Amino acid sequence: MSEIKRIGIITSGGDAPGMNAAIRAVTRSAVTEGLEVYAFYRGFAGILDKEFRKFSFSDVGGIMERGGTILRTARVPEFKLPEIRSKAAQNLKELGIDVLVIIGGEGSLTGGKLLSEEHGIPVIGIPGSIDNDISFTDMCIGVxxxxxxxxxxxxxxxxxxxxxxxxxxxxxxxxxxxxxxxxxxxxxxxxxxxxxxxxxxxxxxxxxxxxxxxxxxxxxxxxxxxxxxxxxxxxxxxxxxxxxxxxxxxxxxxxxxGAPSAFDRLLAARMGHEAVKAILEKDFGVMTSLSRSNMARVPIEKVLSEKKELDMDLLKLSKILS
Amino acid sequence: MSEIKRIGIITSGGDAPGMNAAIRAVTRSAVTEGLEVYAFYRGFAGILDKEFRKFSFSDVGGIMERGGTILRTARVPEFKLPEIRSKAAQNLKELGIDVLVIIGGEGSLTGGKLLSEEHGIPVIGIPGSIDNDISFTDMCIGVxxxxxxxxxxxxxxxxxxxxxxxxxxxxxxxxxxxxxxxxxxxxxxxxxxxxxxxxxxxxxxxxxxxxxxxxxxxxxxxxxxxxxxxxxxxxxxxxxxxxxxxxxxxxxxxxxxGAPSAFDRLLAARMGHEAVKAILEKDFGVMTSLSRSNMARVPIEKVLSEKKELDMDLLKLSKILS
Amino acid sequence: MSEIKRIGIITSGGDAPGMNAAIRAVTRSAVTEGLEVYAFYRGFAGILDKEFRKFSFSDVGGIMERGGTILRTARVPEFKLPEIRSKAAQNLKELGIDVLVIIGGEGSLTGGKLLSEEHGIPVIGIPGSIDNDISFTDMCIGVxxxxxxxxxxxxxxxxxxxxxxxxxxxxxxxxxxxxxxxxxxxxxxxxxxxxxxxxxxxxxxxxxxxxxxxxxxxxxxxxxxxxxxxxxxxxxxxxxxxxxxxxxxxxxxxxxxGAPSAFDRLLAARMGHEAVKAILEKDFGVMTSLSRSNMARVPIEKVLSEKKELDMDLLKLSKILS
Amino acid sequence: MSEIKRIGIITSGGDAPGMNAAIRAVTRSAVTEGLEVYAFYRGFAGILDKEFRKFSFSDVGGIMERGGTILRTARVPEFKLPEIRSKAAQNLKELGIDVLVIIGGEGSLTGGKLLSEEHGIPVIGIPGSIDNDISFTDMCIGVxxxxxxxxxxxxxxxxxxxxxxxxxxxxxxxxxxxxxxxxxxxxxxxxxxxxxxxxxxxxxxxxxxxxxxxxxxxxxxxxxxxxxxxxxxxxxxxxxxxxxxxxxxxxxxxxxxGAPSAFDRLLAARMGHEAVKAILEKDFGVMTSLSRSNMARVPIEKVLSEKKELDMDLLKLSKILS
The missing domain is CATH 3.40.50.460 (Phosphofructokinase domain)
Structure with missing residues (x-):
């Protein structure tokens, strides 16, 4: 694969506080490295509709503290159809998007994985979900x-x-x-x-x-x-x-x-930056992860293969302490 | 009437943030003036059950910032029956309560008015209600x-x-x-x-x-x-x-x-203090009131005689501005 | 004076939370009434520099909840010089500004009063100041x-x-x-x-x-x-x-x-709307005022003639209650 | 060593939000297991002065949401002197304290380690410090x-x-x-x-x-x-x-x-419970630790042997993103 020049970014699935901080971090880290950032609106729907904007460093100013996502989000059930994913891949290629950064939960990562497997679109995942149901990361953005x-x-x-x-x-x-x-x-x-x-x-x-x-x-x-x-x-x-x-x-x-907590802002900043590092190293198909206070990367396939188990000790704890 | 020595205090009806700050202000102002404070629990129910505690200056420390009411509250539907009110009045007299301070809304003030009319119990009202439905005061505690x-x-x-x-x-x-x-x-x-x-x-x-x-x-x-x-x-x-x-x-x-806002704390502090001033002046049957940033007093009868009208300009405003 | 078509608006002096809500209310009320709104930046400085933008209904969307002022503010000490005020008045006339809405404290109101007296510029004041030092209003925006x-x-x-x-x-x-x-x-x-x-x-x-x-x-x-x-x-x-x-x-x-409190948002909304009502009634030279939960207007001259006295009972109260 | 019957608990060094939640969790977990809890005031000073209270399940009700520490805290510089530590150890033995739980930072853990080494007092550490300067745990309570x-x-x-x-x-x-x-x-x-x-x-x-x-x-x-x-x-x-x-x-x-955040409450609850588990297993001389979202234990000696390094990538990140 040739040099990376242009990245796409979406937020997808349920929105979570801190998504804007992640958008900001991806954009600023990418722009600092000389990459172009194409931000698509309403998740995969924006790719299908070619609804996007090129983001500069200052386009993401003043958004870190805001809840929700300035890129909006949507659930796109039809993305389960291969022909729809095919259309999305075609649009990304036409726009010259070299890699797609997906901020979202399990469903969104699954969409990314399929785009990658079926159409060779390189993707990077960032776990954003208030449900804390994504495995292989200590925390998701928004929880x-x-x-x-x-x-x-x-x-x-x-x-x-x-x-x-x-x-x-x-x-x-x-x-x-x-x-x-x-x-x-x-x-x-x-x-x-x-x-x-x-x-x-x-x-x-x-x-x-x-x-x-x-x-x-x-x-x-x-x-x-x-x-x-x-x-x-x-x-x-x-x-x-x-x-x-x-x-x-x-x-x-x-x-x-709500304005994201300090924890979510910091996590989003680090994960957004890590995503761009992965792009520069051409380490595709991975999700950024928090592991023992450090940034790590896990293959998206591995993430999706294992359900995050709820620590049932917490249930016991809830009974003892109240 | 002879000298005032002992006051009773209740919170009644729906609870409102700032009620604790009012309890604190009444207690501390009263104790400073040499009065005894008997705090009854669960509104009129505590008078009926003689469930009370004598409050000192320090008993109300650390409560101002807490939501709810440490005296608890209850709706006592049976207080509509004359014989129940009679029982309450008798209890208050037996305990030597010279005046009763009632923190609550319209229903609570009505109860106080009846105690006063029927049994000569002096009462002072403090408007506490999140509904802002009490007339003749710019604001109620809790709104x-x-x-x-x-x-x-x-x-x-x-x-x-x-x-x-x-x-x-x-x-x-x-x-x-x-x-x-x-x-x-x-x-x-x-x-x-x-x-x-x-x-x-x-x-x-x-x-x-x-x-x-x-x-x-x-x-x-x-x-x-x-x-x-x-x-x-x-x-x-x-x-x-x-x-x-x-x-x-x-x-x-x-x-x-929730912890009461600065406004509610200040309002409660002022109204609690004003209630004690009214007691010392033997100005009974009144409700403390906020009027043009100042403390005032209004006869409870007058308060109850007039329904607080909603300013319908606000409805127009809500349509214009959104 | 002929019909009012175009109003100017500034925030001036120290900023206060709720100023944005006031800008929004003035703009939306004015636009709804068919008026044009010219928003000047950095208080009187923006008038002197002709730094302004025409505001539509949607230009003030999403600002109510934000602290500070999107129009920025500045202290402009040279506004004490008659020739500087003269320049400002000339600019306003050149731009066809029929009336100037000033959101700010005493200094800002004084500037407005002088513009009006010396150059016949109609002004409306809205009290915005965290210091609560403006007389003839129960509260200022921001306190x-x-x-x-x-x-x-x-x-x-x-x-x-x-x-x-x-x-x-x-x-x-x-x-x-x-x-x-x-x-x-x-x-x-x-x-x-x-x-x-x-x-x-x-x-x-x-x-x-x-x-x-x-x-x-x-x-x-x-x-x-x-x-x-x-x-x-x-x-x-x-x-x-x-x-x-x-x-x-x-x-x-x-x-x-900080995001303005509910109280400050409501106060700002009401005062902004009241300012536009005053404009339509050509009731100039007044400051909007909160009086017993209602909107009122007071001549700016009267406001400036009297220092707001601190209620010294509060000092006594602070000693009794702690 | 014979059966554990009575535990002591202190908060020591600078206070941190969440310490109360940890006190609550230790107490309730211990009482549930049939242990007695002696809570000493003002850290090591309370041990020296034998200032303590026996805590029941309900003594720690309503404290989780409060900042600071109900046990108070103090820095006790004289604890560096062997004769002072000797006195503390003697007091603990006289009171029949089988193990001491220390909630605090590095200095407090060092005090505990010395008590243990010099006088055979079993200790368990819980990292509480806003400074986040304790190694071998992903986070400290309060940060x-x-x-x-x-x-x-x-x-x-x-x-x-x-x-x-x-x-x-x-x-x-x-x-x-x-x-x-x-x-x-x-x-x-x-x-x-x-x-x-x-x-x-x-x-x-x-x-x-x-x-x-x-x-x-x-x-x-x-x-x-x-x-x-x-x-x-x-x-x-x-x-x-x-x-x-x-x-x-x-x-x-x-x-x-300030009321501790959800994160600090949960961390404190889990660490307090883990401390009691360690006591029941007679796993002494350890500090509870958060490791990859799980509870773990680390020898206090190991914790103290290594300075927590600041992740200097964060400094780079702070420059790129602003």
Whole structure:
């Protein structure tokens, strides 16, 4: 392969705080190395529609602190069709894109892997997802900010929960993963955490809440991952058993927004820079990874071959500490 | 009436951030003046159950910054019965309470007014309610913090809304009042605000969202006051009309928690102190009030006689500015 | 005077959070009414240099939540010279500016008053200043956000102060006014507040800190307004008297930044809209004002004729409650 | 050694947000396992003075979210004297403390190591320090919260910096380490970061600021680690060279306070629990460690034998990205 001159960049799948910081880092590192940066809008959709802009150093000024992604994002289900991917590859080639940087989660990395395998498009992945469900990296961009948002909201609930004799049910995101629910539940001392990785036992939860009331604890918070149940379902089940009112909070997309935390900004800056280093070394098909505080790279194929397991010790911990 | 020696204090109704700061200010001001402070738990319920503690200066240390109320609160529907109020008055007399300070909203003030009229219990009211529905005061304790919580959450939604092509529906509190919805909607530039004071026109809202999409605006936020409709109802109505997905956020009791804002702390400190000044001057039956940045007092009867009107100019403003 | 077609707008003096929200409200209200908006950069300097941009409805999108001012600001000392003001007036006339909206503090309003008196330029003022030193309005844009910033920082200090046996000195802004120091001092229960309006008595402060230590209170915070003394001076004086270490925090311009609070956004929205209403009614030479939760207008001349007095009851309150 | 029945716990050295969450986790995990917990106040000083309290499960309720440490902390320089350590060891033995859990930084771990070596007191370390200067763990408790505090403050500075033509100098903590300065500098895109690990070149910094002004960038932020220079020194040097005003912010102990971030709460919970696991396994003389998202243990001796090196790639990154 000849010299790399022009890179493409997309954010894809669910947005995550820190994606803008990653866009900035990729762009500035690339421009500093003399590369051209073509930024496509709405993920793979922008490649299909040839909706893009050339980014200079200053085009990414003032975006690091903003949640969401200035490139927007979209889920593009039709990307599962080979002919659609073929079209995308053709567009990238026509535009002279030598390598595509993909910031996103598992689905986005899978799209990249297929583009690469089927059409020889070199890709680099950067893990951005609030769900923390990508393996072979200590953290994904966005998880830390999302957890802070959840914990701040739940901490406010605790204030008011202590003033009443009620139980509160909070529904958080995470798709198939219970990580956000579990980590935020531990961080606020929730009475119970309901996650997809573990069968829910409403009887046990109701008993626990009752016992804690006897012990004098009055602020009961139950965290439920969207992948396990809805807040309404949990609320109905519990009210029937505990005999007093529950109240519901559904944070929804609030969890995807907000200025990224220091951790996510730093992680995004480092990963964006690492992606450009990989490009210069022509080390393609890899995802940037945080490993023991250092930057590393893992073949995307390896990342996709293994499901990130939830550390079930955390579930035990959540029960002991609350 | 002889000299005042002992005051009672309760927080009642829905809790509001800043109630603790008010408890602290009443206690410290009273103790400084040589008065005794009996703090009753769970509002009028604690008077009925004689569940109280004598508070010293240091008992209220470190509480100002905490949301909720350390005295807890409860709605006591049976307080509508004369015989229950009679029991409460008797308890207060037995305990030698010379005057009762009530921190709460309209219902709580009504309870106090009746105690006073029927049994000659002197009362002082301090307006604490996130709903901002108490008349004759520029602000109630808790409104400012609640608005900040709503605005922060909605601002995060805007980040992510700008990344997607979706509309977001946020349900906020306010009971019969649309103030929180309207004020927070203006503060984040929401596309539409649905409040109980104004009939909802789903067709007009859907058209507006469509027009704005045409104009290129992509982050649509619709705020709905719980008193007007539920987020679900609004979501269903809009999806049918606009033809794309909506997402829901229900903040719930998160709005009642959180460290109080500077404004609420200062307001609570001033009102708590003013309540004690009123006690020393034997100016009973009044509610402390913020009027043009100054402390004032208004007869509770006058407060209860007039419904606080929502400034409908704000509704116009919300339409012009977004 | 003929019909109003074109308005100018500047932010001037020290920046304050919420100025952007005011710019947005003026622009959108004016454009909605068919007026043209010329936004000048760096306050009066931009008028002198004819550095401006015509603002459309969408030019002020996404700015409400940002601290500072997108129009920048500058102090322009030479505006005290009549010939410089004459030049500014000439530029405004050449550009066909029918009325100038000035968002700023006392100095900026004075500049506007002179432009009006000397050259017949109609002006409207909007009070924006973190110092809360403008009379005839219950609040200025920016004060609320600034107080929240101060209080959050001081609250963090209290955490750590409780862990050590030290006293902490925090220097806050306010120019000639002690309002920020006093209001934030009350809101965190500071042991002492040193303000320009009241002579400092280091001996009394040191004695108080000593007494509180005896009583067991270990987290001493002393707030000092920049107009009264520097943190270093206070620190040196106290260390000599109390015999243990003090630590210093100087918040500096951190106090001017940050996303505006809900209160400041709403205030700015209302004032910006009110300014345009005044323009349409040709009610010139007035400042928009918050009065008992309502919008009002006050002649700028009246505003400038009276110094805003600090409510000295607050000083007493700060002593009683801590 | 016989069965473990009673553990001691201290927080020592500089306080860090999350220490309370660690105290809670150690206590609750230990009590759950049937152990007694003796909590000593003010670090080693409390052992010397036998100032302690027995902690039950509920004694550590409601502390996780609070900054600082409820056990207080102190630097005890005399602990360098063998006879003082001897006295501490004797007290621990008299009180029947079977193992001592030390939450703190390098100095505290050194104290623990000596107690162990000289007097056979089993110890377990938990790394708590905002400076991130402890080796063999990916993160210390407190670093994440401290970084968020710094980044939030600096972000506010950027707002106002964009409104003026000034440069801002921010002094942050870190003792001998430049980590906080560097990480927060990257996270806000600071123009320059001055750290003890790298000689400062004021000429180069001044030139850079000048160049960026030419390029149109107007918000210059210079971060300086306390271990490298003071904000005043930096300010004076720069003003002489750049010819315009600088403004100073000294965050001071604000950096040590604040509710701990989700990350720090989770880390503290896990490390506290791991410490108790180590105790039950009689795996003494180790420090709990975060390694690739998992809990691990490292001999304290090994931790102390190696200085944590600052990743100098971060310095390069800070220059490329701003």
């Amino acid at each position: 830390d900010t999302c957890l802070n948002t959840c914990v701040e909201a739940m901490q406010k609930l605790k204030d008011t929960a202590s003033s009443h004799e009620r139980a509160f049910v909070v529904e958080v995101m995470g798709r198939g993963s219970g990580y956000i629910a579990l980590a935020s539940g531990i961080a606020v001392g929730a009475e119970a955490v309901i996650i997809p990785e573990n069968p829910v036992d409403f009887k046990a939860i109701a008993e626990r809440i009752w016992e804690e009331r006897q012990r004098g604890k009055i602020n009961s918070i139950i965290v439920v991952a969207e992948g396990a149940a809805s807040a309404y379902t949990v609320s109905r089940h519990l009210e029937n058993r505990i005999g007093f009112e529950t109240r519901i909070t559904i944070l929804g997309h609030v969890q995807r927004g | 400012d913090t609640c608005l900040n919580t709503c605005v922060e959450a909605m601002q995060k939604l805007k980040d992510t809304a700008s990344s997607h092509e979706r509309a977001f529906v946020v349900e906020v509190m306010g009971r019969g009042s649309g103030y929180i919805a309207l004020a927070s909607g203006i503060a984040v530039g929401a596309e539409a605000v649905i409040i109980p004071e104004n009939p909802v026109d789903f067709k007009a809202i859907a058209e507006r969202i469509w027009e704005e999409r045409q104009r290129g605006k992509i982050n649509s936020i619709i705020v709905v006051a719980e008193g007007a409709a539920s987020a679900y109802t609004v979501s269903r109505h809009l999806e049918n009309r606009i033809g794309f997905e909506t997402r829901i956020t229900i903040l719930g009791h998160v709005q009642r928690g | 609320d956000t600034c107080l929240n910033t101060c209080v959050e920082a001081m609250q963090k200090l209290k955490d750590t102060a409780s862990s050590h046996e030290r006293a902490f000195v925090v220097e806050v802004m306010g120019r000639g006014s002690g309002y920020i120091a006093l209001a934030s001092g009350i809101a965190v229960g500071a042991e002492a507040v040193i303000i320009p309006e009241n002579p400092v008595d280091f001996k009394a402060i040191a004695e108080r800190i000593w007494e509180e230590r005896q009583r067991g209170k270990i987290n001493s915070i002393i707030v000092v307004a920049e107009g009264a003394a520097s943190a270093y001076t206070v620190s040196r004086h106290l260390e000599n008297r109390i015999g243990f270490e003090t630590r210093i925090t100087i918040l500096g311009h951190v106090q001017r930044g | 994440d919260t401290c970084l968020n505090t710094c980044v939030e403050a600096m972000q506010k500075l950027k707002d106002t910096a964009s409104s003026h033509e000034r440069a801002f100098v921010v002094e942050v903590m870190g003792r001998g380490s430049g980590y906080i300065a560097l990480a927060s500098g990257i996270a806000v895109g600071a123009e320059a970061v001055i750290i003890p690990e790298n000689p400062v070149d004021f000429k180069a910094i001044a030139e850079r600021i000048w160049e960026e002004r030419q390029r149109g960038k107007i918000n210059s932020i210079i971060v300086v680690a306390e271990g490298a220079a003071s904000a005043y020194t930096v300010s004076r040097h720069l003003e002489n060279r750049i010819g315009f005003e600088t403004r100073i912010t000294i965050l001071g102990h604000v950096q040590r306070g």
